[in-house]
Amino acid sequence: MIGRLRGIILEKQPPEVLLEANGVGYEVQMPMTCFYELPDQGKEAVIFTHFVVREDAQLLYGFNNKQERALFRELIKVNGVGPKLALAILSGMSAQQFVTAVEKQEIATLVKLPGVGKKTAERLVVEMKDRFRGLSGDLFNTVSDLPRPVASNTVQDAEAEAVAALISLGYKPQEASRMISKIAKPGSDSETLIRDALRAAM
Numbered sequence: 298m299i300g301r302l303r304g305i306i307l308e309k310q311p312p313e314v315l316l317e318a319n320g321v322g323y324e325v326q327m328p329m330t331c332f333y334e335l336p337d338q339g340k341e342a343v344i345f346t347h348f349v350v351r352e353d354a355q356l357l358y359g360f361n362n363k364q365e366r367a368l369f370r371e372l373i374k375v376n377g378v379g380p381k382l383a384l385a386i387l388s389g390m391s392a393q394q395f396v397t398a399v400e401k402q403e404i405a406t407l408v409k410l411p412g413v414g415k416k417t418a419e420r421l422v423v424e425m426k427d428r429f430r431g432l433s434g435d436l437f438n439t440v441s442d443l444p445r446p447v448a449s450n451t452v453q454d455a456e457a458e459a460v461a462a463l464i465s466l467g468y469k470p471q472e473a474s475r476m477i478s479k480i481a482k483p484g485s486d487s488e489t490l491i492r493d494a495l496r497a498a499m
């Protein structure tokens with residue numbers, strides 16, 4: 298089991314990061330709420346990971362702390378929720394927003410997430426309520442919105458990258474394009490576009 302990686306960020310392609318640790322490049326998929334917190338390319342990062350082995354693939358999911366990983370692990374225990382859907386859920390809302398939605402039984406909020414229907418939302422509320430008791434620490438701290446440097450890529454590249462990231466999170470191509478076009482602003486980088494689009498969807 299690969300539980301933690303420390304290395305240099307070689308590439309950032311939302312929602313995936315390529316991290317070099319001891320000469321090996323690890324492709325790690327991260328929720329966008331964690332991806333926003335990563336250092337710049339070329340800097341060192343520490344990522345807590347969850348390793349998934351399937352017949353057709355071996356996948357690494359990454360998080361900024363153990364509590365976020367613990368929440369992910371509890372999510373994938375819910376009937377009908379796999380790693381991809383858990384990633385989409387934690388990309389669409391912060392841990393604090395998810396906890397609040399579950400505790401207040403806000404089904405309407407949860408069904409706005411890609412891949413979450415009414416039955417899945419109801420299961421999340423029922424099954425996750427009791428699991429929050431074991432999760433503590435800085436998991437539920439709100440993430441401050443720090444200004445981020447504008448990437449050097451063009452507006453078209455940033456928008457295309459943002460659309461691709463939303464599709465990988467479970468949105469349909471037409472829906473992803475529509476979401477980005479609604480919030481696109483001159484000079485926005487892909488991370489800003491993704492964050493704004495996910496917020497607008499909620």
